[in-house]
Amino acid sequence: MKTIKHILRKLNLGLLVAGSVIYMGCEKDDTADVVESPPIVEEVPEEKPAENDYKLPEIDLSNWKVTLPIGNPSEVEPPEILDYATNENLKRFMYNDSTDGSLVFYTYPESSTANSSYSRTELREQMQPGSNNKNWTFEEGGKMRGRLAVPEISKDNDGDFHRVIIMQIHGRLTDEQRDLIGEDDNNAPPILKIYWNNGRVRVKTKVLKETTASDQEILHTDAWGDDEGFNFSEEVGHEAFTLEIKVTEAKMEIILNDDETVVYDSKHIQRWGIFENYFKAGNYLVSTDENAFSFVKYYELEVIH
Missing domain, CATH: 2.60.120.200 (Jelly Rolls)
Incomplete structure (x- = not known):
């Protein structure tokens, strides 16, 4: 884990995975990786074009x-x-x-x-x-x-x-x-x-x-x-x-x-x-x-x- 931290400091890089930031740290002999869940995006239905709101008379002028x-x-x-x-x-x-x-x-x-x-x-x-x-x-x-x-x-x-x-x-x-x-x-x-x-x-x-x-x-x-x-x-x-x-x-x-x-x-x-x-x-x-x-x-x- 120390090796990874050393490399990150040296390169001054952040790791971005699928739009979420991964934080890595250690405390004494324990290690813990905290990963934020990706935001939940509600699926928006595709907008349908509005129907024509005009009307036409139904009159047959043939005669x-x-x-x-x-x-x-x-x-x-x-x-x-x-x-x-x-x-x-x-x-x-x-x-x-x-x-x-x-x-x-x-x-x-x-x-x-x-x-x-x-x-x-x-x-x-x-x-x-x-x-x-x-x-x-x-x-x-x-x-x-x-x-x-x-x-x-x-x-x-x-x-x-x-x-x-x-x-x-x-x-x-x-x-x-x-x-x-x-x-x-x-x-x-x-x-x-x-x-x-x-x-x-x-x-x-x-x-x-x-x-x-x-x-x-x-x-x-x-x-x-x-x-x-x-x-x-x-x-x-x-x-x-x-x-x-x-x-x-x-x-x-x-x-x-x-x-x-x-x-x-x-x-x-x-x-x-x-x-x-x-x-x-x-x-x-x-x-x-x-x-x-x-x-x-x-x-x-x-x-x-």
Whole structure:
């Protein structure tokens, strides 16, 4: 042991073994080696990359075209609409909000369609993608269900929110009906308009001005007037809510949040069976005020026939 100590003093060395210092000494005839245990290192699990916290809307746009408040106005049909996130014409007016998984529709007063004074960023159902010619009747029926919100909308000069149409059922003349009454397009009245109106959901439908009018006479748009409207009692405000439209022969039902329901099955609806129809959904701003605007978010949208 003396030899070892002599060598260590001479070389001025310390011995480091596996990260622990070994001390050596002697007392009288006894020798003792004191070895410090290596520090216990807890095994830290490898950090996994955080999962993406963004959400995307689960809405199939394969059977929808969209009308924009620009151009004449501009429209984008399938399949181009499927690339809305990178479409230069679309991405200002129709885009994802990945924080809540919604598809946002933005609009303001500018371009409008031939039969309206108002602008829109609105989807139009196309049962045959890329064509407006295939539609459905009340006898064939259909259902549209959506979860949506109106998070932001402008106010008028009186401080009231502007109105926005969020869902529709629009009528359409067949080519034969159009030619029969001498019209230059296939436009027919909308049998259903659903509004976001100052935080509540308001429903408007059409009624015949003369219930005794003939089948040919009721093909004319001016044969139909507006009903008094119906207001759901629940206030939805700017929060998300669910709307469902169910159509069967001679009957139309609108349901808010799977709770409150209004049903239309009068003689006016019965006569409506003469028309073809298509669903619409989105942001149809009912204002031409300067600086007016609206944002409508859709989280879910589904159509079944």
